[in-house]
Amino acid sequence: MALMEIRQMFLLRPLAALTLALVATNALAQNSTALVQQDGTSGTLTLDQSGAGNSASLYQLQGEGNAISVVQTGASSATITQGGDIYGYAQGNVATLRQEGGSSVHSLAQDGFGNQATISSVGSNSGTLVQSASSAQLTLEQNGDNNQVRVDQSGDAVTATLAQSGTDNRIDLTQQGYSVDTVELTQRGQANVATVLSSGKFNELTFTQDGNRNTLNVDQAGRGNRFSGSSTGDDNLASVTVQGDSNQTSIVQSGNGNEARLDVTSAISTASVSQVGDSNRASILQTSANFNGFNDSARISQSGFGNSATINQR
Numbered sequence: 001m002a003l004m005e006i007r008q009m010f011l012l013r014p015l016a017a018l019t020l021a022l023v024a025t026n027a028l029a030q031n032s033t034a035l036v037q038q039d040g041t042s043g044t045l046t047l048d049q050s051g052a053g054n055s056a057s058l059y060q061l062q063g064e065g066n067a068i069s070v071v072q073t074g075a076s077s078a079t080i081t082q083g084g085d086i087y088g089y090a091q092g093n094v095a096t097l098r099q100e101g102g103s104s105v106h107s108l109a110q111d112g113f114g115n116q117a118t119i120s121s122v123g124s125n126s127g128t129l130v131q132s133a134s135s136a137q138l139t140l141e142q143n144g145d146n147n148q149v150r151v152d153q154s155g156d157a158v159t160a161t162l163a164q165s166g167t168d169n170r171i172d173l174t175q176q177g178y179s180v181d182t183v184e185l186t187q188r189g190q191a192n193v194a195t196v197l198s199s200g201k202f203n204e205l206t207f208t209q210d211g212n213r214n215t216l217n218v219d220q221a222g223r224g225n226r227f228s229g230s231s232t233g234d235d236n237l238a239s240v241t242v243q244g245d246s247n248q249t250s251i252v253q254s255g256n257g258n259e260a261r262l263d264v265t266s267a268i269s270t271a272s273v274s275q276v277g278d279s280n281r282a283s284i285l286q287t288s289a290n291f292n293g294f295n296d297s298a299r300i301s302q303s304g305f306g307n308s309a310t311i312n313q314r
Contacts (some may be wrong), residue, residue: 030054032072049076054100064112067094074101083111083133090113099125102144121147125206128277131158134177138162142169148242155244156180156200164265167191176200183207185192185229187214198225209236216240220247229260253280262297272299275307283310 016191030051031070037059038045043066047056054076060066061084070078078097081088090112097106099121106127108117114135119127120142126148131138134155142149142164151173153160162171163186171194175181183193188210196206199221207216207229214236220227221243230252231238239261249271252258258280260273265287273282284298302310 010048034058037061038066039063043067045069047071050074052076055079060090062090064091064093067096069096070098072097072099072101072104075103076101077105077107079107081109082115084109097121099123131155134158142166150174151175153181158182160184162186164192165189169193171195173197175203179203188209190214196220199223201225209233209235209238212236220244223247231255234258237261242269242271245269250274253277266296268295270297272301273309274301276303277307278304280304281308284312286311286313288314 006028031053032049032055032141034047036045039062041063043060045058045068047070049056050073054072056070056081058068060068060082068080072078080095082095083091092114093112094131095108097119099106103124104121106124108129110117111132111290116137118139123144124146128150129138130152132154134157135156136153136158138160140149140162144166145299146168146171147164147166148170151160153175154177156177157180158177159182160163161184165188167190169187169189169192174197175183177200181200181203184206185207187194190212192211192214196218198253200253201222202224203222204226209216209231210233212234214231216238218227218240223246226248227240227282228250233255235257237259242264245267247263247266247269249264252274253260254276256278258275258277260282262284263273264271267288269286271284271286275282280302282300286296286298288296296313298311298313300311302309
């Protein structure tokens with residue numbers, strides 16, 4: 001077992017661009033551990049691990065404009081933390097992680113304004129991603145079987161772009177902020193599950209599910225929010241709960257055995273469902289927040305045989 005532990009403290013040189021590169025790529029580089037902490041400004045940390053059983057713990061707790069880049073090949077684990085030091089300040093940091101191989105695990109935590117994270121994994125990988133503060137950006141791409149990811153974003157104007165390709169994938173996303181948060185979710189494959197909790201104003205969530213037996217559950221609260229998406233394939237279910245004013249909700253399903261449920265409690269809301277295929281079921285429940293149904297609208301469009309449509313406005 002190899003151990004690399006490096007600590008860099010360069011708070012006295014905030015304008016210096018400091019670079020640290022760690023490479024463990026030889027054939028015997030298995031069960032290796034890398035531990036690195038950088039504090040300062042414009043620091044760069046690059047780690048390349050090859051082999052099974054490797055682990056990396058990388059910390060940039062203070063400063064701005066720092067960057068972490070990690071590549072792991074083989075069943076490995078990575079923990080990346082940027083910001084979060086109660087005595088420091090962090091903003092504009094960037095984290096990039098790529099994992100290739102089965103049974104890899106990653107954990108990312110970013111705290112500070114304007115941070116960015118890009119995660120790419122191939123194989124049966126899983127991860128937990130947390131971003132706190134405004135203007136954060138997260139991009140995730142997973143390819144392979146049995147992938148799982150959990151995302152928690154808090155702050156204004158945060159963005160999450162999540163894509164999964166494969167089978168048995170699962171996304172659990174929580175996004176909480178005051179306004180203008182964005183989610184773009186794409187799942188392709190079988191037995192995918194996405195559970196989304198979103199709160200705030202003028203937020204936008206779009207989704208695409210392409211495959212069999214996909215499930216999407218969304219709980220959206222706030223004002224002026226928009227939700228739209230499509231399911232293509234068999235046995236898909238989209239269930240959406242919306243609370244707030246001036247919200248827009250739209251679902252398009254194409255295939256057999258699809259089901260869409262919209263439960264909207266709002267004033268001046270718009271809800272629509274479009275289904276093409278057989279044995280589709282759609283239901284819209286609109287409860288006006290001001291108890292008079294002022295300017296609420298609902299629409300269901302179905303094409304095929306054996307369809308069922310229900311609209312309840314109150």
